[in-house]
Amino acid sequence: TFYTITMGSEKFRYSERYSDGTYEYRHVILPTKYARQIPKDRLLSEKEWRQLGVQQSPGWVHYAHHKPEPHILLFRRNAE
Numbered sequence: 001t002f003y004t005i006t007m008g009s010e011k012f013r014y015s016e017r018y019s020d021g022t023y024e025y026r027h028v029i030l031p032t033k034y035a036r037q038i039p040k041d042r043l044l045s046e047k048e049w050r051q052l053g054v055q056q057s058p059g060w061v062h063y064a065h066h067k068p069e070p071h072i073l074l075f076r077r078n079a080e
Helices: 034-035 047-051
Strands: 002-007 010-015 023-029 061-065 072-078
Touching: 047 061
Parallel strands: none
Antiparallel strands: 002 010, 010 023, 023 072, 061 072
């Protein structure tokens, strides 16, 4: 299940949060035009993903690339 946040004409889709007991996870689907702006050789800092327009509470970390679809960002944070 996803929910969508629209910023101007841009739509960002956020997954439901899911957990493995250690981490809470979610992924964010950016408009495909952002794929070129995401570095392939490193992860984004919080400042960088916020500059792209991703909105979420503090504590989330971009932890992996989804190589087949680079406009999908994978996030995690410590489970509470």
